[in-house]
Amino acid sequence: MSTSLWAHTATAAPRTSALDRNDEVGTVVVGGGFAGLSTALHLAELGESVHVLEAGEIGQGASGRNGGQVIPGIKYDPQKLRKMFGPEAGARAVADFGTTAAKVFELIDRYKIDCDDTRVGWIQPAHTKAGLSEAYERCRQWAEEGADVAPLxxxxxxxxxxxxxxxxxxxxxxAGSVQPLSYVRGLAAAMLSQGGAISTGTKVTRVEPDGAGWRTVTEGGHVLRSRKVVLCGNAYTGGLIPRIARSYIAANSFQVATAPLEPGQAEEVMPGGIVASDTRRLLAYFRRDRENRMLMGGRGSFKNPVSDQGFAHLVRMLHKTFPQLAGQPIEFRWAGRVAITQDFLPHFHEPQQGLISLVGCQGRGVALQSRMGEWLADYVATGDRNALPLPVTPVRTIPLHELRELYVAATVAYYKLRDLI
Ligand SMILES: Cc1cc2nc3c(=O)[nH]c(=O)nc-3n(C[C@H](O)[C@H](O)[C@H](O)COP(=O)(O)OP(=O)(O)OC[C@H]3O[C@@H](n4cnc5c(N)ncnc54)[C@H](O)[C@@H]3O)c2cc1C
Structure with missing residues (x-):
């Protein structure tokens, strides 16, 4: 079984190393993905001192493995958001979440991030007639908000x-796309250029109150003291704050990529850098990359895949959607985890003052987490919760979280059935 396509075509990572001393800083950020690095970048831009601690390499979590589709918004449509949060907060959420993709492109332009970005849009094709009605309604609602959208x-x-x-x-x-590993490495380089620090290979094992601030302890035994700590481990948070880890399910998303298509063949599929994910509940997402490889992503087993067989359903989906690619060899197969919360919303938590966490991107986080970082940085710097697009909520754990593998299997079976209807 091969690994992520992205390492193969990514730009170089900035030079970093593990934390090798004790230190003091304004804010510690745990997690070197889009959310953590964007938070740190925006803090550094505000002149705050910040240090990112990442257990593995930059982008080692979902940020360096995703489909690279830069899609604005969250799971819910404008009307539903207004209903959930009331007219005023709902209108703000609609406006805020509508800006997330623009943030990515603004950062790319501002810091000249070399990441194969395209900006020609995202198509959501409908797999059933009912799905088409939903798609047209979604389009109508966003058009009403002034977004550049159209039915097809x-x-x-x-x-x-x-x-x-x-x-x-x-x-x-x-919407558009990026080479996600290049983009996340670009965010890290931008953050360093603004005076922030990052230590990779530095797993955080404990975060403890320390007077008016916090002590963050690493696996290597070093301590960073800070006024605030921002946890951006998302689906990879693991046991650091067990209660937060029990508030979401870390579901797997799988991807496959073909060998590069011949030029004539490439022109027939997804011309011009467009990206797509369909209306299935267990959605299929696909696009063509810079090397003309076709990528297909979708659901995966809860356990990590151990052989090519684990990706067979995606290869079948690729051939069903693009019969013209039936003979095209598959060269890359990989997986990563996304955090799904009970209400399918991202959540800000602050279990103790100055310990702030963000979890739950529901599988759409390239644009969202980039923008979340800016809001988080504003909140950390000002202490004003109005800086955040959603309220800070208490941690709500999922009952019988230890049975999550069963939940996922049952949900997948149910959604499979619904997708057939
Ligand atoms: C296969 C796949 C395809 C996807 N496709 C898309 C897509 O096309 N478009 C889209 O918008 N979204 C997509 N997503 C979702 C998107 O990738 C995520 O929403 C986003 O990357 C989350 O970013 P993050 O920074 O919050 O978390 P992550 O990128 O997961 O980063 C968390 C980091 O925290 C680190 N960490 C955790 N605990 C510790 C600790 N104790 N100490 C130190 N470090 C720690 C981890 O090592 C990890 O690097 C996809 C996800 C996957 C898995």
Whole structure:
């Protein structure tokens, strides 16, 4: 079984090393993915001292393994957000979450991040007639908010994607794509350029109150003292704060990538850098990369895959959607974890003052976590919770969390059935 495609085409990572001394800093950020690095970058831009601690390499969690689709918004449509949070907070959430993709492109431009970005939009093709009604309604709602979106007929979807089996869909032109490992490495380089620090290979084992601030202890036995700590471990938080780890399910998402398509063949599928993920509950997401490889992503088993067989369902989906690629060899297969919360919303928690965490990107976090970092940095710097797009909530653990593997299996079986209807 091969590994992530991204390491193969990524730009070089900035030079970092493990923490080798005790120190003091304004804010410690745990986690070197989009959320942690964006938080640290924005803190550094505000002139705050910040140190990121990452257990592995930069982007080793979901940020260096994802599909690279830069899609604005969260799971919920504008009307639903207004209903959930009330007219004022709901309107703010709609406006805020609508800006997330723009943030990514702004950072890329500002710091000249070399990451194969495209900015021609995202298509959500509908796999059933009911899915098409939902897609058109979603498009209508975003159009009402002034977003650059449009409904697409079946013929337009075929023309723009070269994909089979869809009834139509909609396009959101605010979206695009990045080479995710290059992008996250670019964020790290930008953060360093603004005076922040990062230590990789530095697993945090404990975070403890220390007078008016915090002590963050690493596996290597070093201590960083700080006024505040921001936890951005997301689905990889593990046992650091067990209660937070029990508030979400760390589900697997799998991907495969073909060998590069021949030029004639490449023009037939997803021309011009468009990206797509469909209306299935167990959605399929796909795009073509810089080397003309076709990527297909989707659900995976709860356990990490141990052989190519674990990816067979994605290869079947690739061939069903793009029959013209049936003979194309698969060269890369990999997986990563996304944090799913009970209400499918991202959550800010502050279990004790100055210990702030963000979890739950529900599988759509390239744009979201980049923007979240800016909001988190504002909150850390000002202490004003209005800086955040959603309220800070108490940690709500999932009952019988130890049975999560069963929950995932039951949900997958149920969603599979719903997707057939
Ligand atoms: C296969 C896959 C495909 C996806 N495709 C897309 C897509 O196309 N578009 C999209 O928008 N989203 C996608 N996502 C979701 C997106 O990748 C995530 O939402 C996003 O990367 C989360 O970023 P993060 O910084 O919050 O967490 P992560 O990137 O997971 O970073 C958390 C980091 O914290 C570190 N960490 C954890 N605990 C500790 C500790 N104790 N000490 C030190 N470090 C620690 C981890 O090592 C990790 O690097 C996908 C996810 C996966 C897995």
């Amino acid at each position: 007929t079946r013929e337009e979807v075929v023309e723009r994607l070269g994909a089979q089996g869809y009834h139509g869909g909609w396009i959101d032109r605010r």
